[in-house]
Amino acid sequence: MTDGHDASCADYGVTRRNLLRSAGLIGMAGVSTKMFGDVLTSTAYGATNGNILVVLSLRGGADGMSMMVPHAESAYYAARPNIAVKKGDLLRPDHTFGLHPSFKPLESLWDSGRMAAIHAVGLPTPNRSHFEAMELVEDADPGSSERIGWLNRVIGCFTSNDVFDGIQVGSTVMPTSLIGPEPSFATSDFTSLSAPWADHASLGPRVRSVLSTMYRDAGTVIGKAGQEALALDRRTGTIAAEEKKGPQHGAVYPEHHELGRALASSAALIRAGVGVRAIAVDFGGWDHHVDISWRISRQVEQMSKSIAAFLTDLGPDASRVTIVTLSEFGRRLGQNGAAGLDHGYGNAVFAFGAGVRGGYYANWPTLATDRRVDGDLAVTTDYRSVLAEILAARFPEVGVGTVFPGLTRTTLGFMSPY
Amino acid sequence: MVALPGTQPRLPEYAQHLVRRFTYGHNGRLEADVLRLGSVDAWFEAQLSPGKDAAADATLAWFPHLRDSPATAWENARSGAYGGWQYGNDLVRYSLCRRVVSTWQVHEVMVDFWSNLLHIPAGEDSSFPWRMHYDTHAIRPHALGTYKALLRAAVTHPSMSGYLSNHRNTRAQINENLGRELLELYTVGRTAGYTEDDVKDSARLLTGFTVAVGKDYAAGYDPARHHVGAVSVLGQRFENAAADGRPQLDAYLEWLAMRPETATRIARRLCVRFISDDPPQSAVDSVRATYLESGSDIKACLRTLVRHDAFRASAFRKARTPVEDVLATQRACDIVPTGAGSGSHVDSFSWQCSWTGQALFSWPRPDGFPEQSDTYLSPARMLRTWTVHTWMASTNGTLKQATRPLVRDLIPPVWPLPLEDLVHHQSVMMTGRRATAETVAGAATLIDKPATHVFSKSWERETDYLAWMLTLIRTAILNAPEAMLR
Numbered sequence: 050m051t052d053g054h055d056a057s058c059a060d061y062g063v064t065r066r067n068l069l070r071s072a073g074l075i076g077m078a079g080v081s082t083k084m085f086g087d088v089l090t091s092t093a094y095g096a097t098n099g100n101i102l103v104v105l106s107l108r109g110g111a112d113g114m115s116m117m118v119p120h121a122e123s124a125y126y127a128a129r130p131n132i133a134v135k136k137g138d139l140l141r142p143d144h145t146f147g148l149h150p151s152f153k154p155l156e157s158l159w160d161s162g163r164m165a166a167i168h169a170v171g172l173p174t175p176n177r178s179h180f181e182a183m184e185l186v187e188d189a190d191p192g193s194s195e196r197i198g199w200l201n202r203v204i205g206c207f208t209s210n211d212v213f214d215g216i217q218v219g220s221t222v223m224p225t226s227l228i229g230p231e232p233s234f235a236t237s238d239f240t241s242l243s244a245p246w247a248d249h250a251s252l253g254p255r256v257r258s259v260l261s262t263m264y265r266d267a268g269t270v271i272g273k274a275g276q277e278a279l280a281l282d283r284r285t286g287t288i289a290a291e292e293k294k295g296p297q298h299g300a301v302y303p304e305h306h307e308l309g310r311a312l313a314s315s316a317a318l319i320r321a322g323v324g325v326r327a328i329a330v331d332f333g334g335w336d337h338h339v340d341i342s343w344r345i346s347r348q349v350e351q352m353s354k355s356i357a358a359f360l361t362d363l364g365p366d367a368s369r370v371t372i373v374t375l376s377e378f379g380r381r382l383g384q385n386g387a388a389g390l391d392h393g394y395g396n397a398v399f400a401f402g403a404g405v406r407g408g409y410y411a412n413w414p415t416l417a418t419d420r421r422v423d424g425d426l427a428v429t430t431d432y433r434s435v436l437a438e439i440l441a442a443r444f445p446e447v448g449v450g451t452v453f454p455g456l457t458r459t460t461l462g463f464m465s466p467y
Numbered sequence: 468m469v470a471l472p473g474t475q476p477r478l479p480e481y482a483q484h485l486v487r488r489f490t491y492g493h494n495g496r497l498e499a500d501v502l503r504l505g506s507v508d509a510w511f512e513a514q515l516s517p518g519k520d521a522a523a524d525a526t527l528a529w530f531p532h533l534r535d536s537p538a539t540a541w542e543n544a545r546s547g548a549y550g551g552w553q554y555g556n557d558l559v560r561y562s563l564c565r566r567v568v569s570t571w572q573v574h575e576v577m578v579d580f581w582s583n584l585l586h587i588p589a590g591e592d593s594s595f596p597w598r599m600h601y602d603t604h605a606i607r608p609h610a611l612g613t614y615k616a617l618l619r620a621a622v623t624h625p626s627m628s629g630y631l632s633n634h635r636n637t638r639a640q641i642n643e644n645l646g647r648e649l650l651e652l653y654t655v656g657r658t659a660g661y662t663e664d665d666v667k668d669s670a671r672l673l674t675g676f677t678v679a680v681g682k683d684y685a686a687g688y689d690p691a692r693h694h695v696g697a698v699s700v701l702g703q704r705f706e707n708a709a710a711d712g713r714p715q716l717d718a719y720l721e722w723l724a725m726r727p728e729t730a731t732r733i734a735r736r737l738c739v740r741f742i743s744d745d746p747p748q749s750a751v752d753s754v755r756a757t758y759l760e761s762g763s764d765i766k767a768c769l770r771t772l773v774r775h776d777a778f779r780a781s782a783f784r785k786a787r788t789p790v791e792d793v794l795a796t797q798r799a800c801d802i803v804p805t806g807a808g809s810g811s812h813v814d815s816f817s818w819q820c821s822w823t824g825q826a827l828f829s830w831p832r833p834d835g836f837p838e839q840s841d842t843y844l845s846p847a848r849m850l851r852t853w854t855v856h857t858w859m860a861s862t863n864g865t866l867k868q869a870t871r872p873l874v875r876d877l878i879p880p881v882w883p884l885p886l887e888d889l890v891h892h893q894s895v896m897m898t899g900r901r902a903t904a905e906t907v908a909g910a911a912t913l914i915d916k917p918a919t920h921v922f923s924k925s926w927e928r929e930t931d932y933l934a935w936m937l938t939l940i941r942t943a944i945l946n947a948p949e950a951m952l953r
Contacts, residue, residue, distance in 0.1 A: 178647070178657055242851070262909065264948055269948070386636070389635075
């Protein structure tokens with residue numbers, strides 16, 4: 050394992066990676082997704098007033114052309130006789146694009162200039178496999194066989210090295226983007242995340258002491274997992290208390306909805322001020338091979354309501370939080386036999402919140418036959434450039450070259466420069 | 468000094484290891500089966516040819532809706548009498564019950580393995596009326612057969628056609644969904660280098676199957692929908708000249724199943740499940756060779772795998788997934804379900820699976836849960852699993868529709884009783900092996916006594932007191948790091 054990752058981390062003090070390297074731990078054989086080392090004695094949490102990135106993974110391949118509709122293109126309507134979004138239904142159209150009407154809950158965010166829609170974004174080369182495309186998007190280090198996700202590399206550039214730097218909310222399975230040597234964790238919510246008997250005056254401390262002795266060997270995968278769990282136990286009380294308060298500032302999340310629940314948990318986590326810097330949220334259900342029209346309306350509506358509620362819920366903390374959506378690929382230009390769409394290529398990305406300069410952005414390739422790739426929308430903006438622009442604007446301490454090795458950046462201007 | 472009865476393991480270490488890998492966890496009945504057959508190799512061989520299983524089959528009666536025809540299931544879901552999610556939940560609970568009580572543990576483990584590779588979520592709209600049938604007719608009969616027969620049964624099944632849009636895949640309008648996943652997930656994998664045209668031709672071979680999704684779910688084959696005419700996948704030409712494309716599809720599926728790339732992927736996945744997250748290439752190569760030589764015979768692959776040195780050397784190298792842990796905990800505590808009514812213990816352990824991060828058959832994409840076991844070791848999952856262990860370790864109170872041993876049957880017939888002996892006795896009973904020094908020390912800390920303590924006073928013999936001691940000792944045993952591994 051070679052370690053070129055530190056090359057461009059801005060030198061804001063000692064990062065965990067440097068510590069590990071000086072301790073001779075980097076490059077240990079056989080470590081694929083986990084690094085050894087006692088990270089949990091660290092008490093330097095991320096700065097509790099630092100900026101925060103929320104990455105919303107729209108899993109399944111969301112159809113960007115239904116969300117950010119290229120209404121000026123006759124090819125769009127010709128290829129989708131039954132499922133194209135009608136011109137008259139679009140929200141806030143300009144000469145080229147318009148938003149799907151289900152974005153209505155975010156209309157005021159758009160009007161206040163805090164929502165950007167960016168088109169023709171994607172992987173540098175087409176990949177219509179869900180799983181491989183998502184892996185590539187989240188790993189973001191083409192050519193490397195190391196399974197270290199880009200978010201994990203972002204965390205590696207923070208100075209705190211804390212298990213709370215990067216968190217996956219909404220599922221207890223870690224997404225690729227967070228996998229790697231930096232500590233991170235996954236959860237569905239923050240209630241009941243404490244050691245057994247935690248509230249029992251005499252037994253609670255005994256249970257904790259037994260667990261910390263049993264799991265003291267951080268040189269094993271299970272030992273390290275146990276220690277990280279105990280570190281989480283030490284701090285979840287604060288978060289759970291915040292979560293129990295429920296949504297603040299009059300926020301109303303959609304009922305019985307997984308994304309709403311995950312974002313409500315995330316808002317509580319941010320309000321609790323324990324120093325989280327990056328949150329990954331999974332939002333599945335975008336694989337619309339069949340009957341896309343009503344399905345995507347429902348998806349976009351739930352997403353819009355959830356994001357609107359999240360930003361309300363954050364209150365003053367919203368000024369620190371930037372949200373970006375990512376999906377593994379767009380969908381084909383032409384509809385299939387089931388009023389749905391199969392896997393395509395170029396896609397739309399959305400950014401919301403702090404530092405965003407609202408509006409439509411694209412190096413628009415058009416849908417002209419000779420500009421398409423295998424019949425689908427081309428990619429003119431590497432998705433890593435979109436992420437790099439957000440990182441450069443909001444996380445000056447993070448070296449973009451570290452996070453996205455070998456990337457030649459293009460800047461679209463959708464973020465206010467730092 | 469003579470060792471206290473029940474404080475020494477009854478199986479050699481290698482036997483314990485093989486049993487831990489290929490079952491849902493140690494229990495007394497399993498240990499007795501191995502001892503009765505004389506060796507773990509004989510036991511494993513017997514397990515590869517499962518017989519009747521009255522106890523496991525009896526659990527089906529607890530879920531009467533699982534016998535509903537697809538048309539009935541859909542009608543019930545449509546009318547609100549019994550929802551798709553309830554059918555899904557029944558299949559989940561039934562599968563968990565079987566895994567707890569079944570004699571044929573290796574078969575259950577392989578049913579899980581293939582269900583995860585050829586994954587169809589339970590309770591999904593387009594597939595749920597046929598999902599139980601998929602389990603009983605596609606997966607179970609072939610789980611220890613050949614992969615080519617299993618692949619054919621799964622890919623041509625109405626549940627799969629519903630889930631991956633194949634019922635909408637016709638000569639007039641190709642739907643690529645199943646054609647792509649067949650290549651990517653079930654056979655050769657992305658690295659085989661198939662093209663987008665290959666995907667479309669793969670989908671063309673799959674045209675003709677019908678499922679009346681959203682109507683009565685009647686399933687069949689309509690030659691008029693089948694794409695007739697030569698196609699080619701990965702350079703292999705298929706004439707595909709007949710209106711009924713099924714014989715040609717069978718040939719295509721068999722060809723795919725026996726491709727070397729498929730052999731590599733299946734062999735590697737088996738080694739990841741049964742050896743380690745990063746298995747040695749030599750083990751993968753051996754299993755792959757057996758796969759190709761034997762015509763994809765699953766039993767032959769498993770025999771090769773367990774005879775490989777890498778398997779022998781891999782004890783405790785896999786973490787238990789949340790589901791595996793919940794099931795192993797039931798078995799370690801000898802908790803046996805006796806029904807599955809509302810609020811039953813079966814509901815509890817099904818809920819424990821999802822609460823610790825893995826609701827069975829719920830992975831939202833066709834690629835199934837990750838087989839890498841350290842994926843599941845997030846701090847949140849660890850804390851919740853420890854918590855579940857402390858609940859299950861409890862030895863007093865009754866469970867709803869489940870039995871567990873009485874306190875008096877858990878205590879060795881010796882008095883005075885040294886704490887250390889009691890810890891080993893419980894550990895052998897629950898895991899088949901003696902407790903580590905750390906576990907003994909941990910148990911002593913929890914009960915707030917020195918490790919050298921001897922229970923000798925008359926009040927220490929009272930059932931309530933002993934029940935509490937046992938609960939804490941069992942908590943230490945279940946929460947030890949090695950108990951989270953298999």
